[in-house]
Amino acid sequence: MGYPHPSHAGEHPVLSKHFGDAGARTFDGWVKRGGYEGLKKALGMTRDQVVEEVKASGLRGRGGAGFPTGMKWSFMPKEVVKPHYLVCNADESEPGTFKDREIIRWTPHQLIEGCAIGAHAIGAERIYIYIRGEFTHEHRILLAAVDEAYKGGALGANVFGSGRRIDVVVHRGAGAYICGEETAMMNSIEGKRGNPRIKPPFPAVAGLWACPTTINNVETLAAAGHILRQGGAWYKGLCRGNPKSTGTKLFSVCGHVQRPGNYEVVMGTSMKELIYDMCGGMRPGRTLKAVIPGGSSVPIMTPAEVEDCLLDYEGVVAKGSMLGSGGMIVMDDSTDLVYQVMRLARFYAHESCAQCTQCREGTAWTTRILEKILAGKGRREDLDLLLDLADNMTGKTICVLSDSCAAPVVSAIRKFPAEFDAYISREKQPVMVTA
Amino acid sequence: MTPELVSVTIDGMTVQVPKGTSIIEAAKQAGVLVPHYCYHPSLPSPAVCRMCLVEVEKAPKLMPACVTTVAEGQVVHTDSEQARKARTGVLEFLLINHPLDCPICDQAGECELQDYVFQEGQAATRYGEFAKRYNPVEDFGPDVLYVANRCILCTRCVRFMEDVAGAPVLNVSERGDRAYIGIDQDQLLDHPWAGNVVDLCPVGSLISKDFLHKARAWDLDKTASVCTGCSQGCNVMLDTRDNVVVRVRPRPNLDVNRHFICDHGRMHYRWMNRGDRIEAPLVREGGRHLATDWEPALVRLAQLAARGGNTVILASGSASFESLAQLRALVGKATLTTGVQLLLADDEQPLPGVPGLALRHERAANGTGARLLGYGEDWNAAVKAASGANLVLLLDVTLTDAEAALVSGAGAVVVLGTTLAQALPAAELVLPVTNVAEESGTFINRDQRVQRYRQARTAPGMARPAWWIAAGAAGTDIGTAAEAFAAGAAMVPALAGLTYADLGLNGRLAGPPSRRADGVPA
Numbered sequence A: 001m002g003y004p005h006p007s008h009a010g011e012h013p014v015l016s017k018h019f020g021d022a023g024a025r026t027f028d029g030w031v032k033r034g035g036y037e038g039l040k041k042a043l044g045m046t047r048d049q050v051v052e053e054v055k056a057s058g059l060r061g062r063g064g065a066g067f068p069t070g071m072k073w074s075f076m077p078k079e080v081v082k083p084h085y086l087v088c089n090a091d092e093s094e095p096g097t098f099k100d101r102e103i104i105r106w107t108p109h110q111l112i113e114g115c116a117i118g119a120h121a122i123g124a125e126r127i128y129i130y131i132r133g134e135f136t137h138e139h140r141i142l143l144a145a146v147d148e149a150y151k152g153g154a155l156g157a158n159v160f161g162s163g164r165r166i167d168v169v170v171h172r173g174a175g176a177y178i179c180g181e182e183t184a185m186m187n188s189i190e191g192k193r194g195n196p197r198i199k200p201p202f203p204a205v206a207g208l209w210a211c212p213t214t215i216n217n218v219e220t221l222a223a224a225g226h227i228l229r230q231g232g233a234w235y236k237g238l239c240r241g242n243p244k245s246t247g248t249k250l251f252s253v254c255g256h257v258q259r260p261g262n263y264e265v266v267m268g269t270s271m272k273e274l275i276y277d278m279c280g281g282m283r284p285g286r287t288l289k290a291v292i293p294g295g296s297s298v299p300i301m302t303p304a305e306v307e308d309c310l311l312d313y314e315g316v317v318a319k320g321s322m323l324g325s326g327g328m329i330v331m332d333d334s335t336d337l338v339y340q341v342m343r344l345a346r347f348y349a350h351e352s353c354a355q356c357t358q359c360r361e362g363t364a365w366t367t368r369i370l371e372k373i374l375a376g377k378g379r380r381e382d383l384d385l386l387l388d389l390a391d392n393m394t395g396k397t398i399c400v401l402s403d404s405c406a407a408p409v410v411s412a413i414r415k416f417p418a419e420f421d422a423y424i425s426r427e428k429q430p431v432m433v434t435a
Numbered sequence B: 001m002t003p004e005l006v007s008v009t010i011d012g013m014t015v016q017v018p019k020g021t022s023i024i025e026a027a028k029q030a031g032v033l034v035p036h037y038c039y040h041p042s043l044p045s046p047a048v049c050r051m052c053l054v055e056v057e058k059a060p061k062l063m064p065a066c067v068t069t070v071a072e073g074q075v076v077h078t079d080s081e082q083a084r085k086a087r088t089g090v091l092e093f094l095l096i097n098h099p100l101d102c103p104i105c106d107q108a109g110e111c112e113l114q115d116y117v118f119q120e121g122q123a124a125t126r127y128g129e130f131a132k133r134y135n136p137v138e139d140f141g142p143d144v145l146y147v148a149n150r151c152i153l154c155t156r157c158v159r160f161m162e163d164v165a166g167a168p169v170l171n172v173s174e175r176g177d178r179a180y181i182g183i184d185q186d187q188l189l190d191h192p193w194a195g196n197v198v199d200l201c202p203v204g205s206l207i208s209k210d211f212l213h214k215a216r217a218w219d220l221d222k223t224a225s226v227c228t229g230c231s232q233g234c235n236v237m238l239d240t241r242d243n244v245v246v247r248v249r250p251r252p253n254l255d256v257n258r259h260f261i262c263d264h265g266r267m268h269y270r271w272m273n274r275g276d277r278i279e280a281p282l283v284r285e286g287g288r289h290l291a292t293d294w295e296p297a298l299v300r301l302a303q304l305a306a307r308g309g310n311t312v313i314l315a316s317g318s319a320s321f322e323s324l325a326q327l328r329a330l331v332g333k334a335t336l337t338t339g340v341q342l343l344l345a346d347d348e349q350p351l352p353g354v355p356g357l358a359l360r361h362e363r364a365a366n367g368t369g370a371r372l373l374g375y376g377e378d379w380n381a382a383v384k385a386a387s388g389a390n391l392v393l394l395l396d397v398t399l400t401d402a403e404a405a406l407v408s409g410a411g412a413v414v415v416l417g418t419t420l421a422q423a424l425p426a427a428e429l430v431l432p433v434t435n436v437a438e439e440s441g442t443f444i445n446r447d448q449r450v451q452r453y454r455q456a457r458t459a460p461g462m463a464r465p466a467w468w469i470a471a472g473a474a475g476t477d478i479g480t481a482a483e484a485f486a487a488g489a490a491m492v493p494a495l496a497g498l499t500y501a502d503l504g505l506n507g508r509l510a511g512p513p514s515r516r517a518d519g520v521p522a
Helices: A027-032 A037-043 A047-057 A069-074 A099-106 A108-122 A136-151 A182-189 A218-230 A232-237 A271-278 A303-307 A313-318 A337-351 A357-374 A380-393 A401-415 A417-424 B023-029 B081-096 B112-120 B156-164 B196-200 B294-306 B321-331 B367-372 B379-387 B401-408 B466-474 B481-489 B513-518
Strands: A085-090 A126-131 A167-172 A213-217 A248-255 A261-266 A288-292 A327-332 B005-010 B013-018 B053-056 B075-077 B144-146 B170-173 B180-183 B206-208 B221-226 B235-241 B244-250 B282-285 B288-291 B310-316 B335-341 B391-395 B412-417 B429-432 B441-444 B449-453
Touching: A027 A108, A027 A136, A037 A108, A037 A218, A047 A069, A047 A108, A047 A218, A047 A232, A069 A108, A069 A213, A085 A108, A085 A182, A085 A218, A099 A108, A099 A136, A099 A218, A099 A248, A108 A126, A108 A136, A108 A213, A108 A218, A126 A136, A126 A182, A136 A167, A182 A213, A213 A218, A218 A232, A218 A248, A248 A271, A261 A271, A271 A288, A271 A303, A271 A327, A288 A303, A337 A357, A337 A401, A337 A417, A357 A380, A357 A401, A357 A417, A357 B081, A380 A401, A380 A417, A380 B081, A401 A417, B005 B023, B013 B023, B023 B053, B023 B075, B053 B081, B081 B112, B156 B170, B156 B196, B196 B206, B196 B244, B221 B449, B282 B294, B294 B321, B294 B412, B294 B429, B294 B466, B310 B321, B310 B379, B321 B335, B321 B367, B321 B391, B321 B441, B321 B466, B321 B481, B335 B367, B335 B379, B367 B441, B379 B401, B441 B481, B466 B481
Parallel strands: A085 A126, A085 A213, A126 A167, A248 A327, B005 B075, B310 B335, B310 B391, B391 B412, B412 B429
Antiparallel strands: A248 A261, A288 A327, B005 B013, B053 B075, B144 B206, B170 B180, B221 B235, B235 B244, B282 B288, B282 B429, B441 B449
16 A cells, blocks of 8 residues: 555555554564465475465566576575575665665565565575665564564564574664675675675675575565465466566556655556556646656666556566666656756765675766766766766676666756756756765 | 696697696796786686686686686687777776876886786877875885785785785775775784785785885886795795895795795895995905905915814805815815804794795795705804814805804814905905805705705806905816806705706706606705
């Protein structure tokens, strides 16, 4: 539901069904609402059966990459020689994304249940939930829920009498965006500087403490409980024509819409319907200028691209962007796109871990050029320079932070050249840029 | 067991390399140096500088050559347009915050940033209008300064201290382009092997205080040598400027010291340049030492040696194998007592990341060579024996006053010395010998590795290698270090079959041929 707004008829609340319902927060409340049935069912199945069920559902990673979850789980070694670990990525730091926070805030047991199912499926006894440091309120809720889950038998040495041991460790981040990258997260949990690691080795081979590890997003794991309870086939049926993108997805819509919030829709719903119908469209007298559909790291979309875009992994790619995390930033005609892109670049420059040269120097340089353009000192060559830097920054680094900085810049220059021209030709008043 | 080989084509050249080899190492086999900064063969690879990106056919994007292992049939292009653009891009990024203060930078001339920018960087900057990042110079420890502005964050120093030295005092502080190399609070870069970070630094960011502004790299002459700091026998390079040794740097030898030397060895060079040298043969006449020519000096030495009776040799443990051998040969059939000055220290300083590498107790380079030649280790007994001997030969040893008094009681004393301080007033003969920087020769290290060192500077005055003096007095026709080695090797069964030329730059193990083949010390 679009908490704090009432649920819209076009929504299909599964994960968000109990948002705003404080009663769902407790162990008993969650059980009363059908919770932990999925876990109990999973515990009665073998590892392979759980993985097959999730494969059948078509569930794909909700953190941004969209990798099939069942397949990811199946990469974990069948024989448990070293300890296996499940890491839940709750470091939701992507600008414009705020869905995981709501899942933890309202339905922490939904996450714990999904985590336990994931742990069972990959043969892990220990789950690390890496929660963003700024989520202080949610951290408290999660800790309380973990305590309750232990008392209620959903975690511990003998989960629901199955003989399986599943433990949860809640680990707080310290404010670095990059720790949301899975290999940086593993370093961070190990107590090291949060630098992304080179792959290979992949986490399923050598992850946390060099042991086989799977990392899943909060929303992905939360969906697992529902899939186990109601069946993979049911989840796969939640689909509007594209069998590659199934289930429901939470979209965090923010920016210039009348009713910003989290909206849970079936994959394949039209973007226009989400923005204009569910979110109430633009403010009176305003028109749409641009949308960043999947958190700040994806290319910007024009109104024409939004027009017939379907909200699923392939649909958004077809329109030149990516579904990403589902953090949708909507901008109307009052927006200064050059300024917005500069703010994004500055974010990445601030958050670069400083390992790779292109990212360390390129993000900062990109920011400076954009600041200069805003200050009315830009030249036409600066746009070519930005595009060339972006080329040097794309596909050449350990992780994709560098690419993420380049994507909005390139798409803004390509799709909204007039915005830049206005500053370069001095038609527009310079903007004082403060750090 | 022979490792499985894979065949890979790099820039058109097909090479066979063991499975698991990185592309960057395979490329070296193909004669191609892939430009790189963070990669170092003796350190773990983080693949962060992104300089070594190469095009691998069928790969979706450029691959870092340092961490990508070769696969059978792989075709690699290190100089394709894509790879070159990526490198040019990295160089440009590295330069935007680099001060380009090459004219006052010690690294200029041996700087990898300078080299690669000259090779394929852009002629002009596109960063012109922005200020460069500025951080002050930091004093990291006894011999290391950190010039943050020149740093390219390759993290070699951090990894050396953490993974090789086992003393993780360096770190990357801050993030983004504000990042710099930090040192832990209240810590100093004072590990006995810390000086290696200066050599590892590909730019002029970590610099040696000892070498600060001493010389320009292109004015240095470089000579392959062996460290005399201890019995480990680390391979070093002596850098000389105008005939003065100004710097000692490690010379790679994977079997001895990999790419490292300790700080003791690094600083163990100033004595090579001492000015108070014996420059001519001195003969004692009427209570005074008078300079003479070599001819009469050698005749006098031959006369003394021919007397026979009790003879004592007191030699430096860092004298060359050739000199020790010829001195023994000179004494011939006389009753001989010998003592070697091994300068034993209490401590040993290992480098944890390299098994078998340490600054050793025995702070002399050729103790093993002396032992193989039958030299005695009981120094005090030899000194005592000297007081009643007919003839005492001193080879580059520095005696305490008490020892000098004992030695002076001998029938005749011959000093083969480097510095005037070694010239005992009582000596019949004082003969000027060359030091390690002024001669060619061999040392045998603690693992019985026979290693050659080369002459790095000209000898002062009439100084000659001690083996030349001894051989001359004995009337043999040994005229070169190679002949002196051959003569010495003939006296030691373990060296049978080894020739001076065979020793090459990395030395050979003594002992039976089977031991030499696998290169593993017993």
